[in-house]
Amino acid sequence: MTGYQHIPHGFEPVFDERSRVLVLGSFPSVLSRANDFYYGNPRNRFWRVMARVLGEPVPADEDIPAKRRLLLAHGVALWDVVQSCDVRGSSDASIKNVVPVDVARITSVSPVRAVLCNGGTAGRLYHRWLEPQSGLAAQVLPSTSPANAAWGEERLAAAWSEVLSPLLP
Incomplete structure (x- = not known):
């Protein structure tokens, strides 16, 4: 297990009693853990894609309250599938010894009617x-990670919009 560390998730989910869509990643990257919030790598297109789909300005990288407001104003919750795991750096492919989150923490207080997974790893981990x-089937969307170089930002936004837009109020 050279290079592996057992890492806890480190920060709270984003949700409230009006969240109708739950977006799940796999596990925070090294930069996200350092920034203490989701999608902290400026090369990750998540915040740009979400802002585009939601028809809002892109929050500044360091403006965590604006990122929370962006999601909550549109009924979107955000979390990851993994509460803790053994991982090498930011590599989803290296995730082992998973301790999953307690998804009921969100679904028991929010009227979540759809689960969207940001990439295949999140989808596989969610399914397992x-x-x-939760009893909720998930739709797996293309990853916004910079590692998914085959998908440009425009194409990502179109794919995410096709699925997410009909679920929004």
């Missing part, structure tokens, strides 16, 4: 660990 508890 969380779908049996």
